Amino acid sequence: MSDLRKTHLDRVAVISLLLCCLLWGLNQVAAKAALSEIGPLWQAGLRSLVAALLVWAWAQARGIKLFERDGSLRGGLLAGLLFGLEFACVFVGLQYTSASRMVVFIYLSPFVVALGMPFIAASERLNARQVSGLLLAFVAVAWAFSEGFGQANGNPRQWMGDALGVLAALFWGGTTLTIRASALSRSCAEKTLFYQLGVSGLGLCLAAALSGEAWPAVWTLRLSGLILFQTVIVSFASYLLWFWMVRHYPATRLASFTLATPMFGLLAGALLLNEVITLRLILALIALGIGLVLVNQRPKRQAK
Template identity: 75%
Template sequence: MPRHTHLDPRAIVLLLICCVMWGLNQVAVKAAMSEMGPLWQAGLRSLVAAGLVALWAKWRGIALFQRDGTLRGGLLAGALFGLEFACIFIGLQYTSASRMVVFIYLSPFVVALGMPFISASERLAPRQIAGLVMAFSAVAWAFSEGFHQAEASRPLQWLGDSLGVLAALLWGGTTLAIRGSRLSSASAEKTLLYQLGISGLGLSLAALWVGEPLPAEWSLRLSGLFFFQAVIVSFASYLLWFWMIRHYPATRLASFTLATPLFGLLAGAALLDEAISPRLGLALLALAVGVALVNRKPEPAPNEEEAGGSRGVAPTGAATGKPGDR
């Protein structure tokens, strides 16, 4: 399938499904922490999902272990992926799922800032730079609340918020590593297996190293929460995400994921009774506006409009969907 230059209806539907799943995921992680430590949660779910990816690829006849020059990019993406989830799972011990999901989705800012260094066609215009400043200011404003208005039950909320911001930087870095390496032409299954395998092994070893205990028994509640994290999110939704990164513009995909914090905020309030402060809600709105400005399609230049002409001939570089267009 060739790379698209815009998000078509199929991509929008798939992204909405992913955003709902990712918004619920932080709630599932937070809820499972009463029965299972953060490092074991993150490590085991990645290992289970890696096994499912390997079985899926075998069933579909997709080769995963041939030499194709992706090892260096795969190791980097896997390390970033593992560190990202270590930050998320540990950070959720100190801050709410609602706050965490907002800070994680600073990642579109990272992608928008870094993509011009990978693809010259995605250089930032003044309007886009203004959007970046707005997005960054919104997150900084929400972040300061953790220092001045932290709940008595969460004296280290600022630490959880900090880990959420770091996770966003790592997620954005993972996307850039994929697009800037040979992984950009690898199958979604191979891209995901690198990240799940490396992160699963690293996080499980970290859990053993710090002495984090495994649950003595798996309740029905814990089993359901773990199934959702490992199968629905880590396997199915991430497979969709990496397939879309390969076939659609990374900055547009990343900006669309700003729908996720909305679902996360609603899920945290409905399922965990977490309060949503006015500052956090306004920060989310400003973040969405800022990143939308970054990724807004620029107006065509007058000479490009004339080149298209009334005959309907597409100008050079138009969205024909062919790989050479990028």
Template identity: 70%
Template structure:
């Protein structure tokens, strides 16, 4: 039986969410830095494969059964396919549109969750003040990336934007699929393993089909960047995220993900010397106000 979820986020959940969002923001920097040595599809596919192996070893060590029949296979395959489709749309879309535009379209995903969750759990319906807070939080992200939005990217920019919007739908759809199927009662380890296994197969196959080549040698720099993505982000932080999805209201969790791109900008400023603009400071303040409105 699916257990009752907490409607409000407690201090533990907020701290874990903020840590995850900071790590996901740092991950944007790690992915960007690694692209000079390895293609995006191989990068995404191989990190899913390594993280999936770690999840299996973690579950084995803790005595968590991953392969018993519990009726979660259809939901697991659906969530895994949506997870892989999200990354596929992101990487394909970036060939036609800018990273700034992709971020803004991608982080429409909390609206997908907010619109879909009442059909699954009526208790997670947002009120007018919460919708206003969600809109404010999204507006903060759009404001932070406004300068990149205006830059033209060529005649096929609309195609890249459409792929970004599709990625948002797939990301939100993954959360909804987890909550609407037998995965809602499965362990976080099993939920994550479904997505990592399916995405590893799909993305590595896409890398082969796209003609991406693997690096001839692995530098210490690449190993460090890839290790961070696979171990810290795809294994540890995603495991925490799916544990949160199992125990707390999805609509309250989704709005926190809007802080990820801003943490990415902040990480770039601190680690890559890109500078902290007044626009970013205003966006962070507006984001904080929006998150408070949704969760109070």
């Protein structure tokens, strides 16, 4: 495939992004469902480690060199650290909040990218309308977050899970910015993903062992299926596609487009986990969507 960076999202990018958004929305539901049988850190670490092995096997089969010196080590280690922190927040947070709420807060990430990208690429500087989209999204998330205080549904610690979702969004945005600002922007998608999965997998499993988190006593068919979905379909296939797109398309537009994921996450949470979707959360999601449109709007070309 060509290494030329495109200036807009073409049909291939849009279809690929919609597929990724669907899978990522389902991923939150799968992670939440698996927590009844495996601890959050073991779950996050295991899926990263197994997916890293799959990426290595894929690269070997295609003759892609993952360990050659190309100046990407520093950026790769940082990206891997941020990636691991993101998923530690997500999986731990899911113990306190619903998958539906978590998926909304995580997707504050596009706006983190939108704020940071102008410092990396002047061509992705925001105009006034895009800034208004950021402000609208921030207000929407803050409004949805306030619902987590003083809950009458028997979950007084929901705000903790929501807060970890917001923190995860910051780490995800930081990962995307690290990729674009470092030598990873010139590395292949396989190497970019391998750094993140390998570093995060080792770190999360070590954290699980040091914290004394219990290993599953029995691996049921249900648990195996949930882990395989997260590992093979999400962490390997969809992330490989995502990081290829980060190299070839504008990061701000890619990241903002992923706000379609909360829609899939809300539907999946309601249909598969019987989670309650409040009016405030729906309105916040609509406001996030409007913010997406504003941030993703291409500036008009100035007349010559």
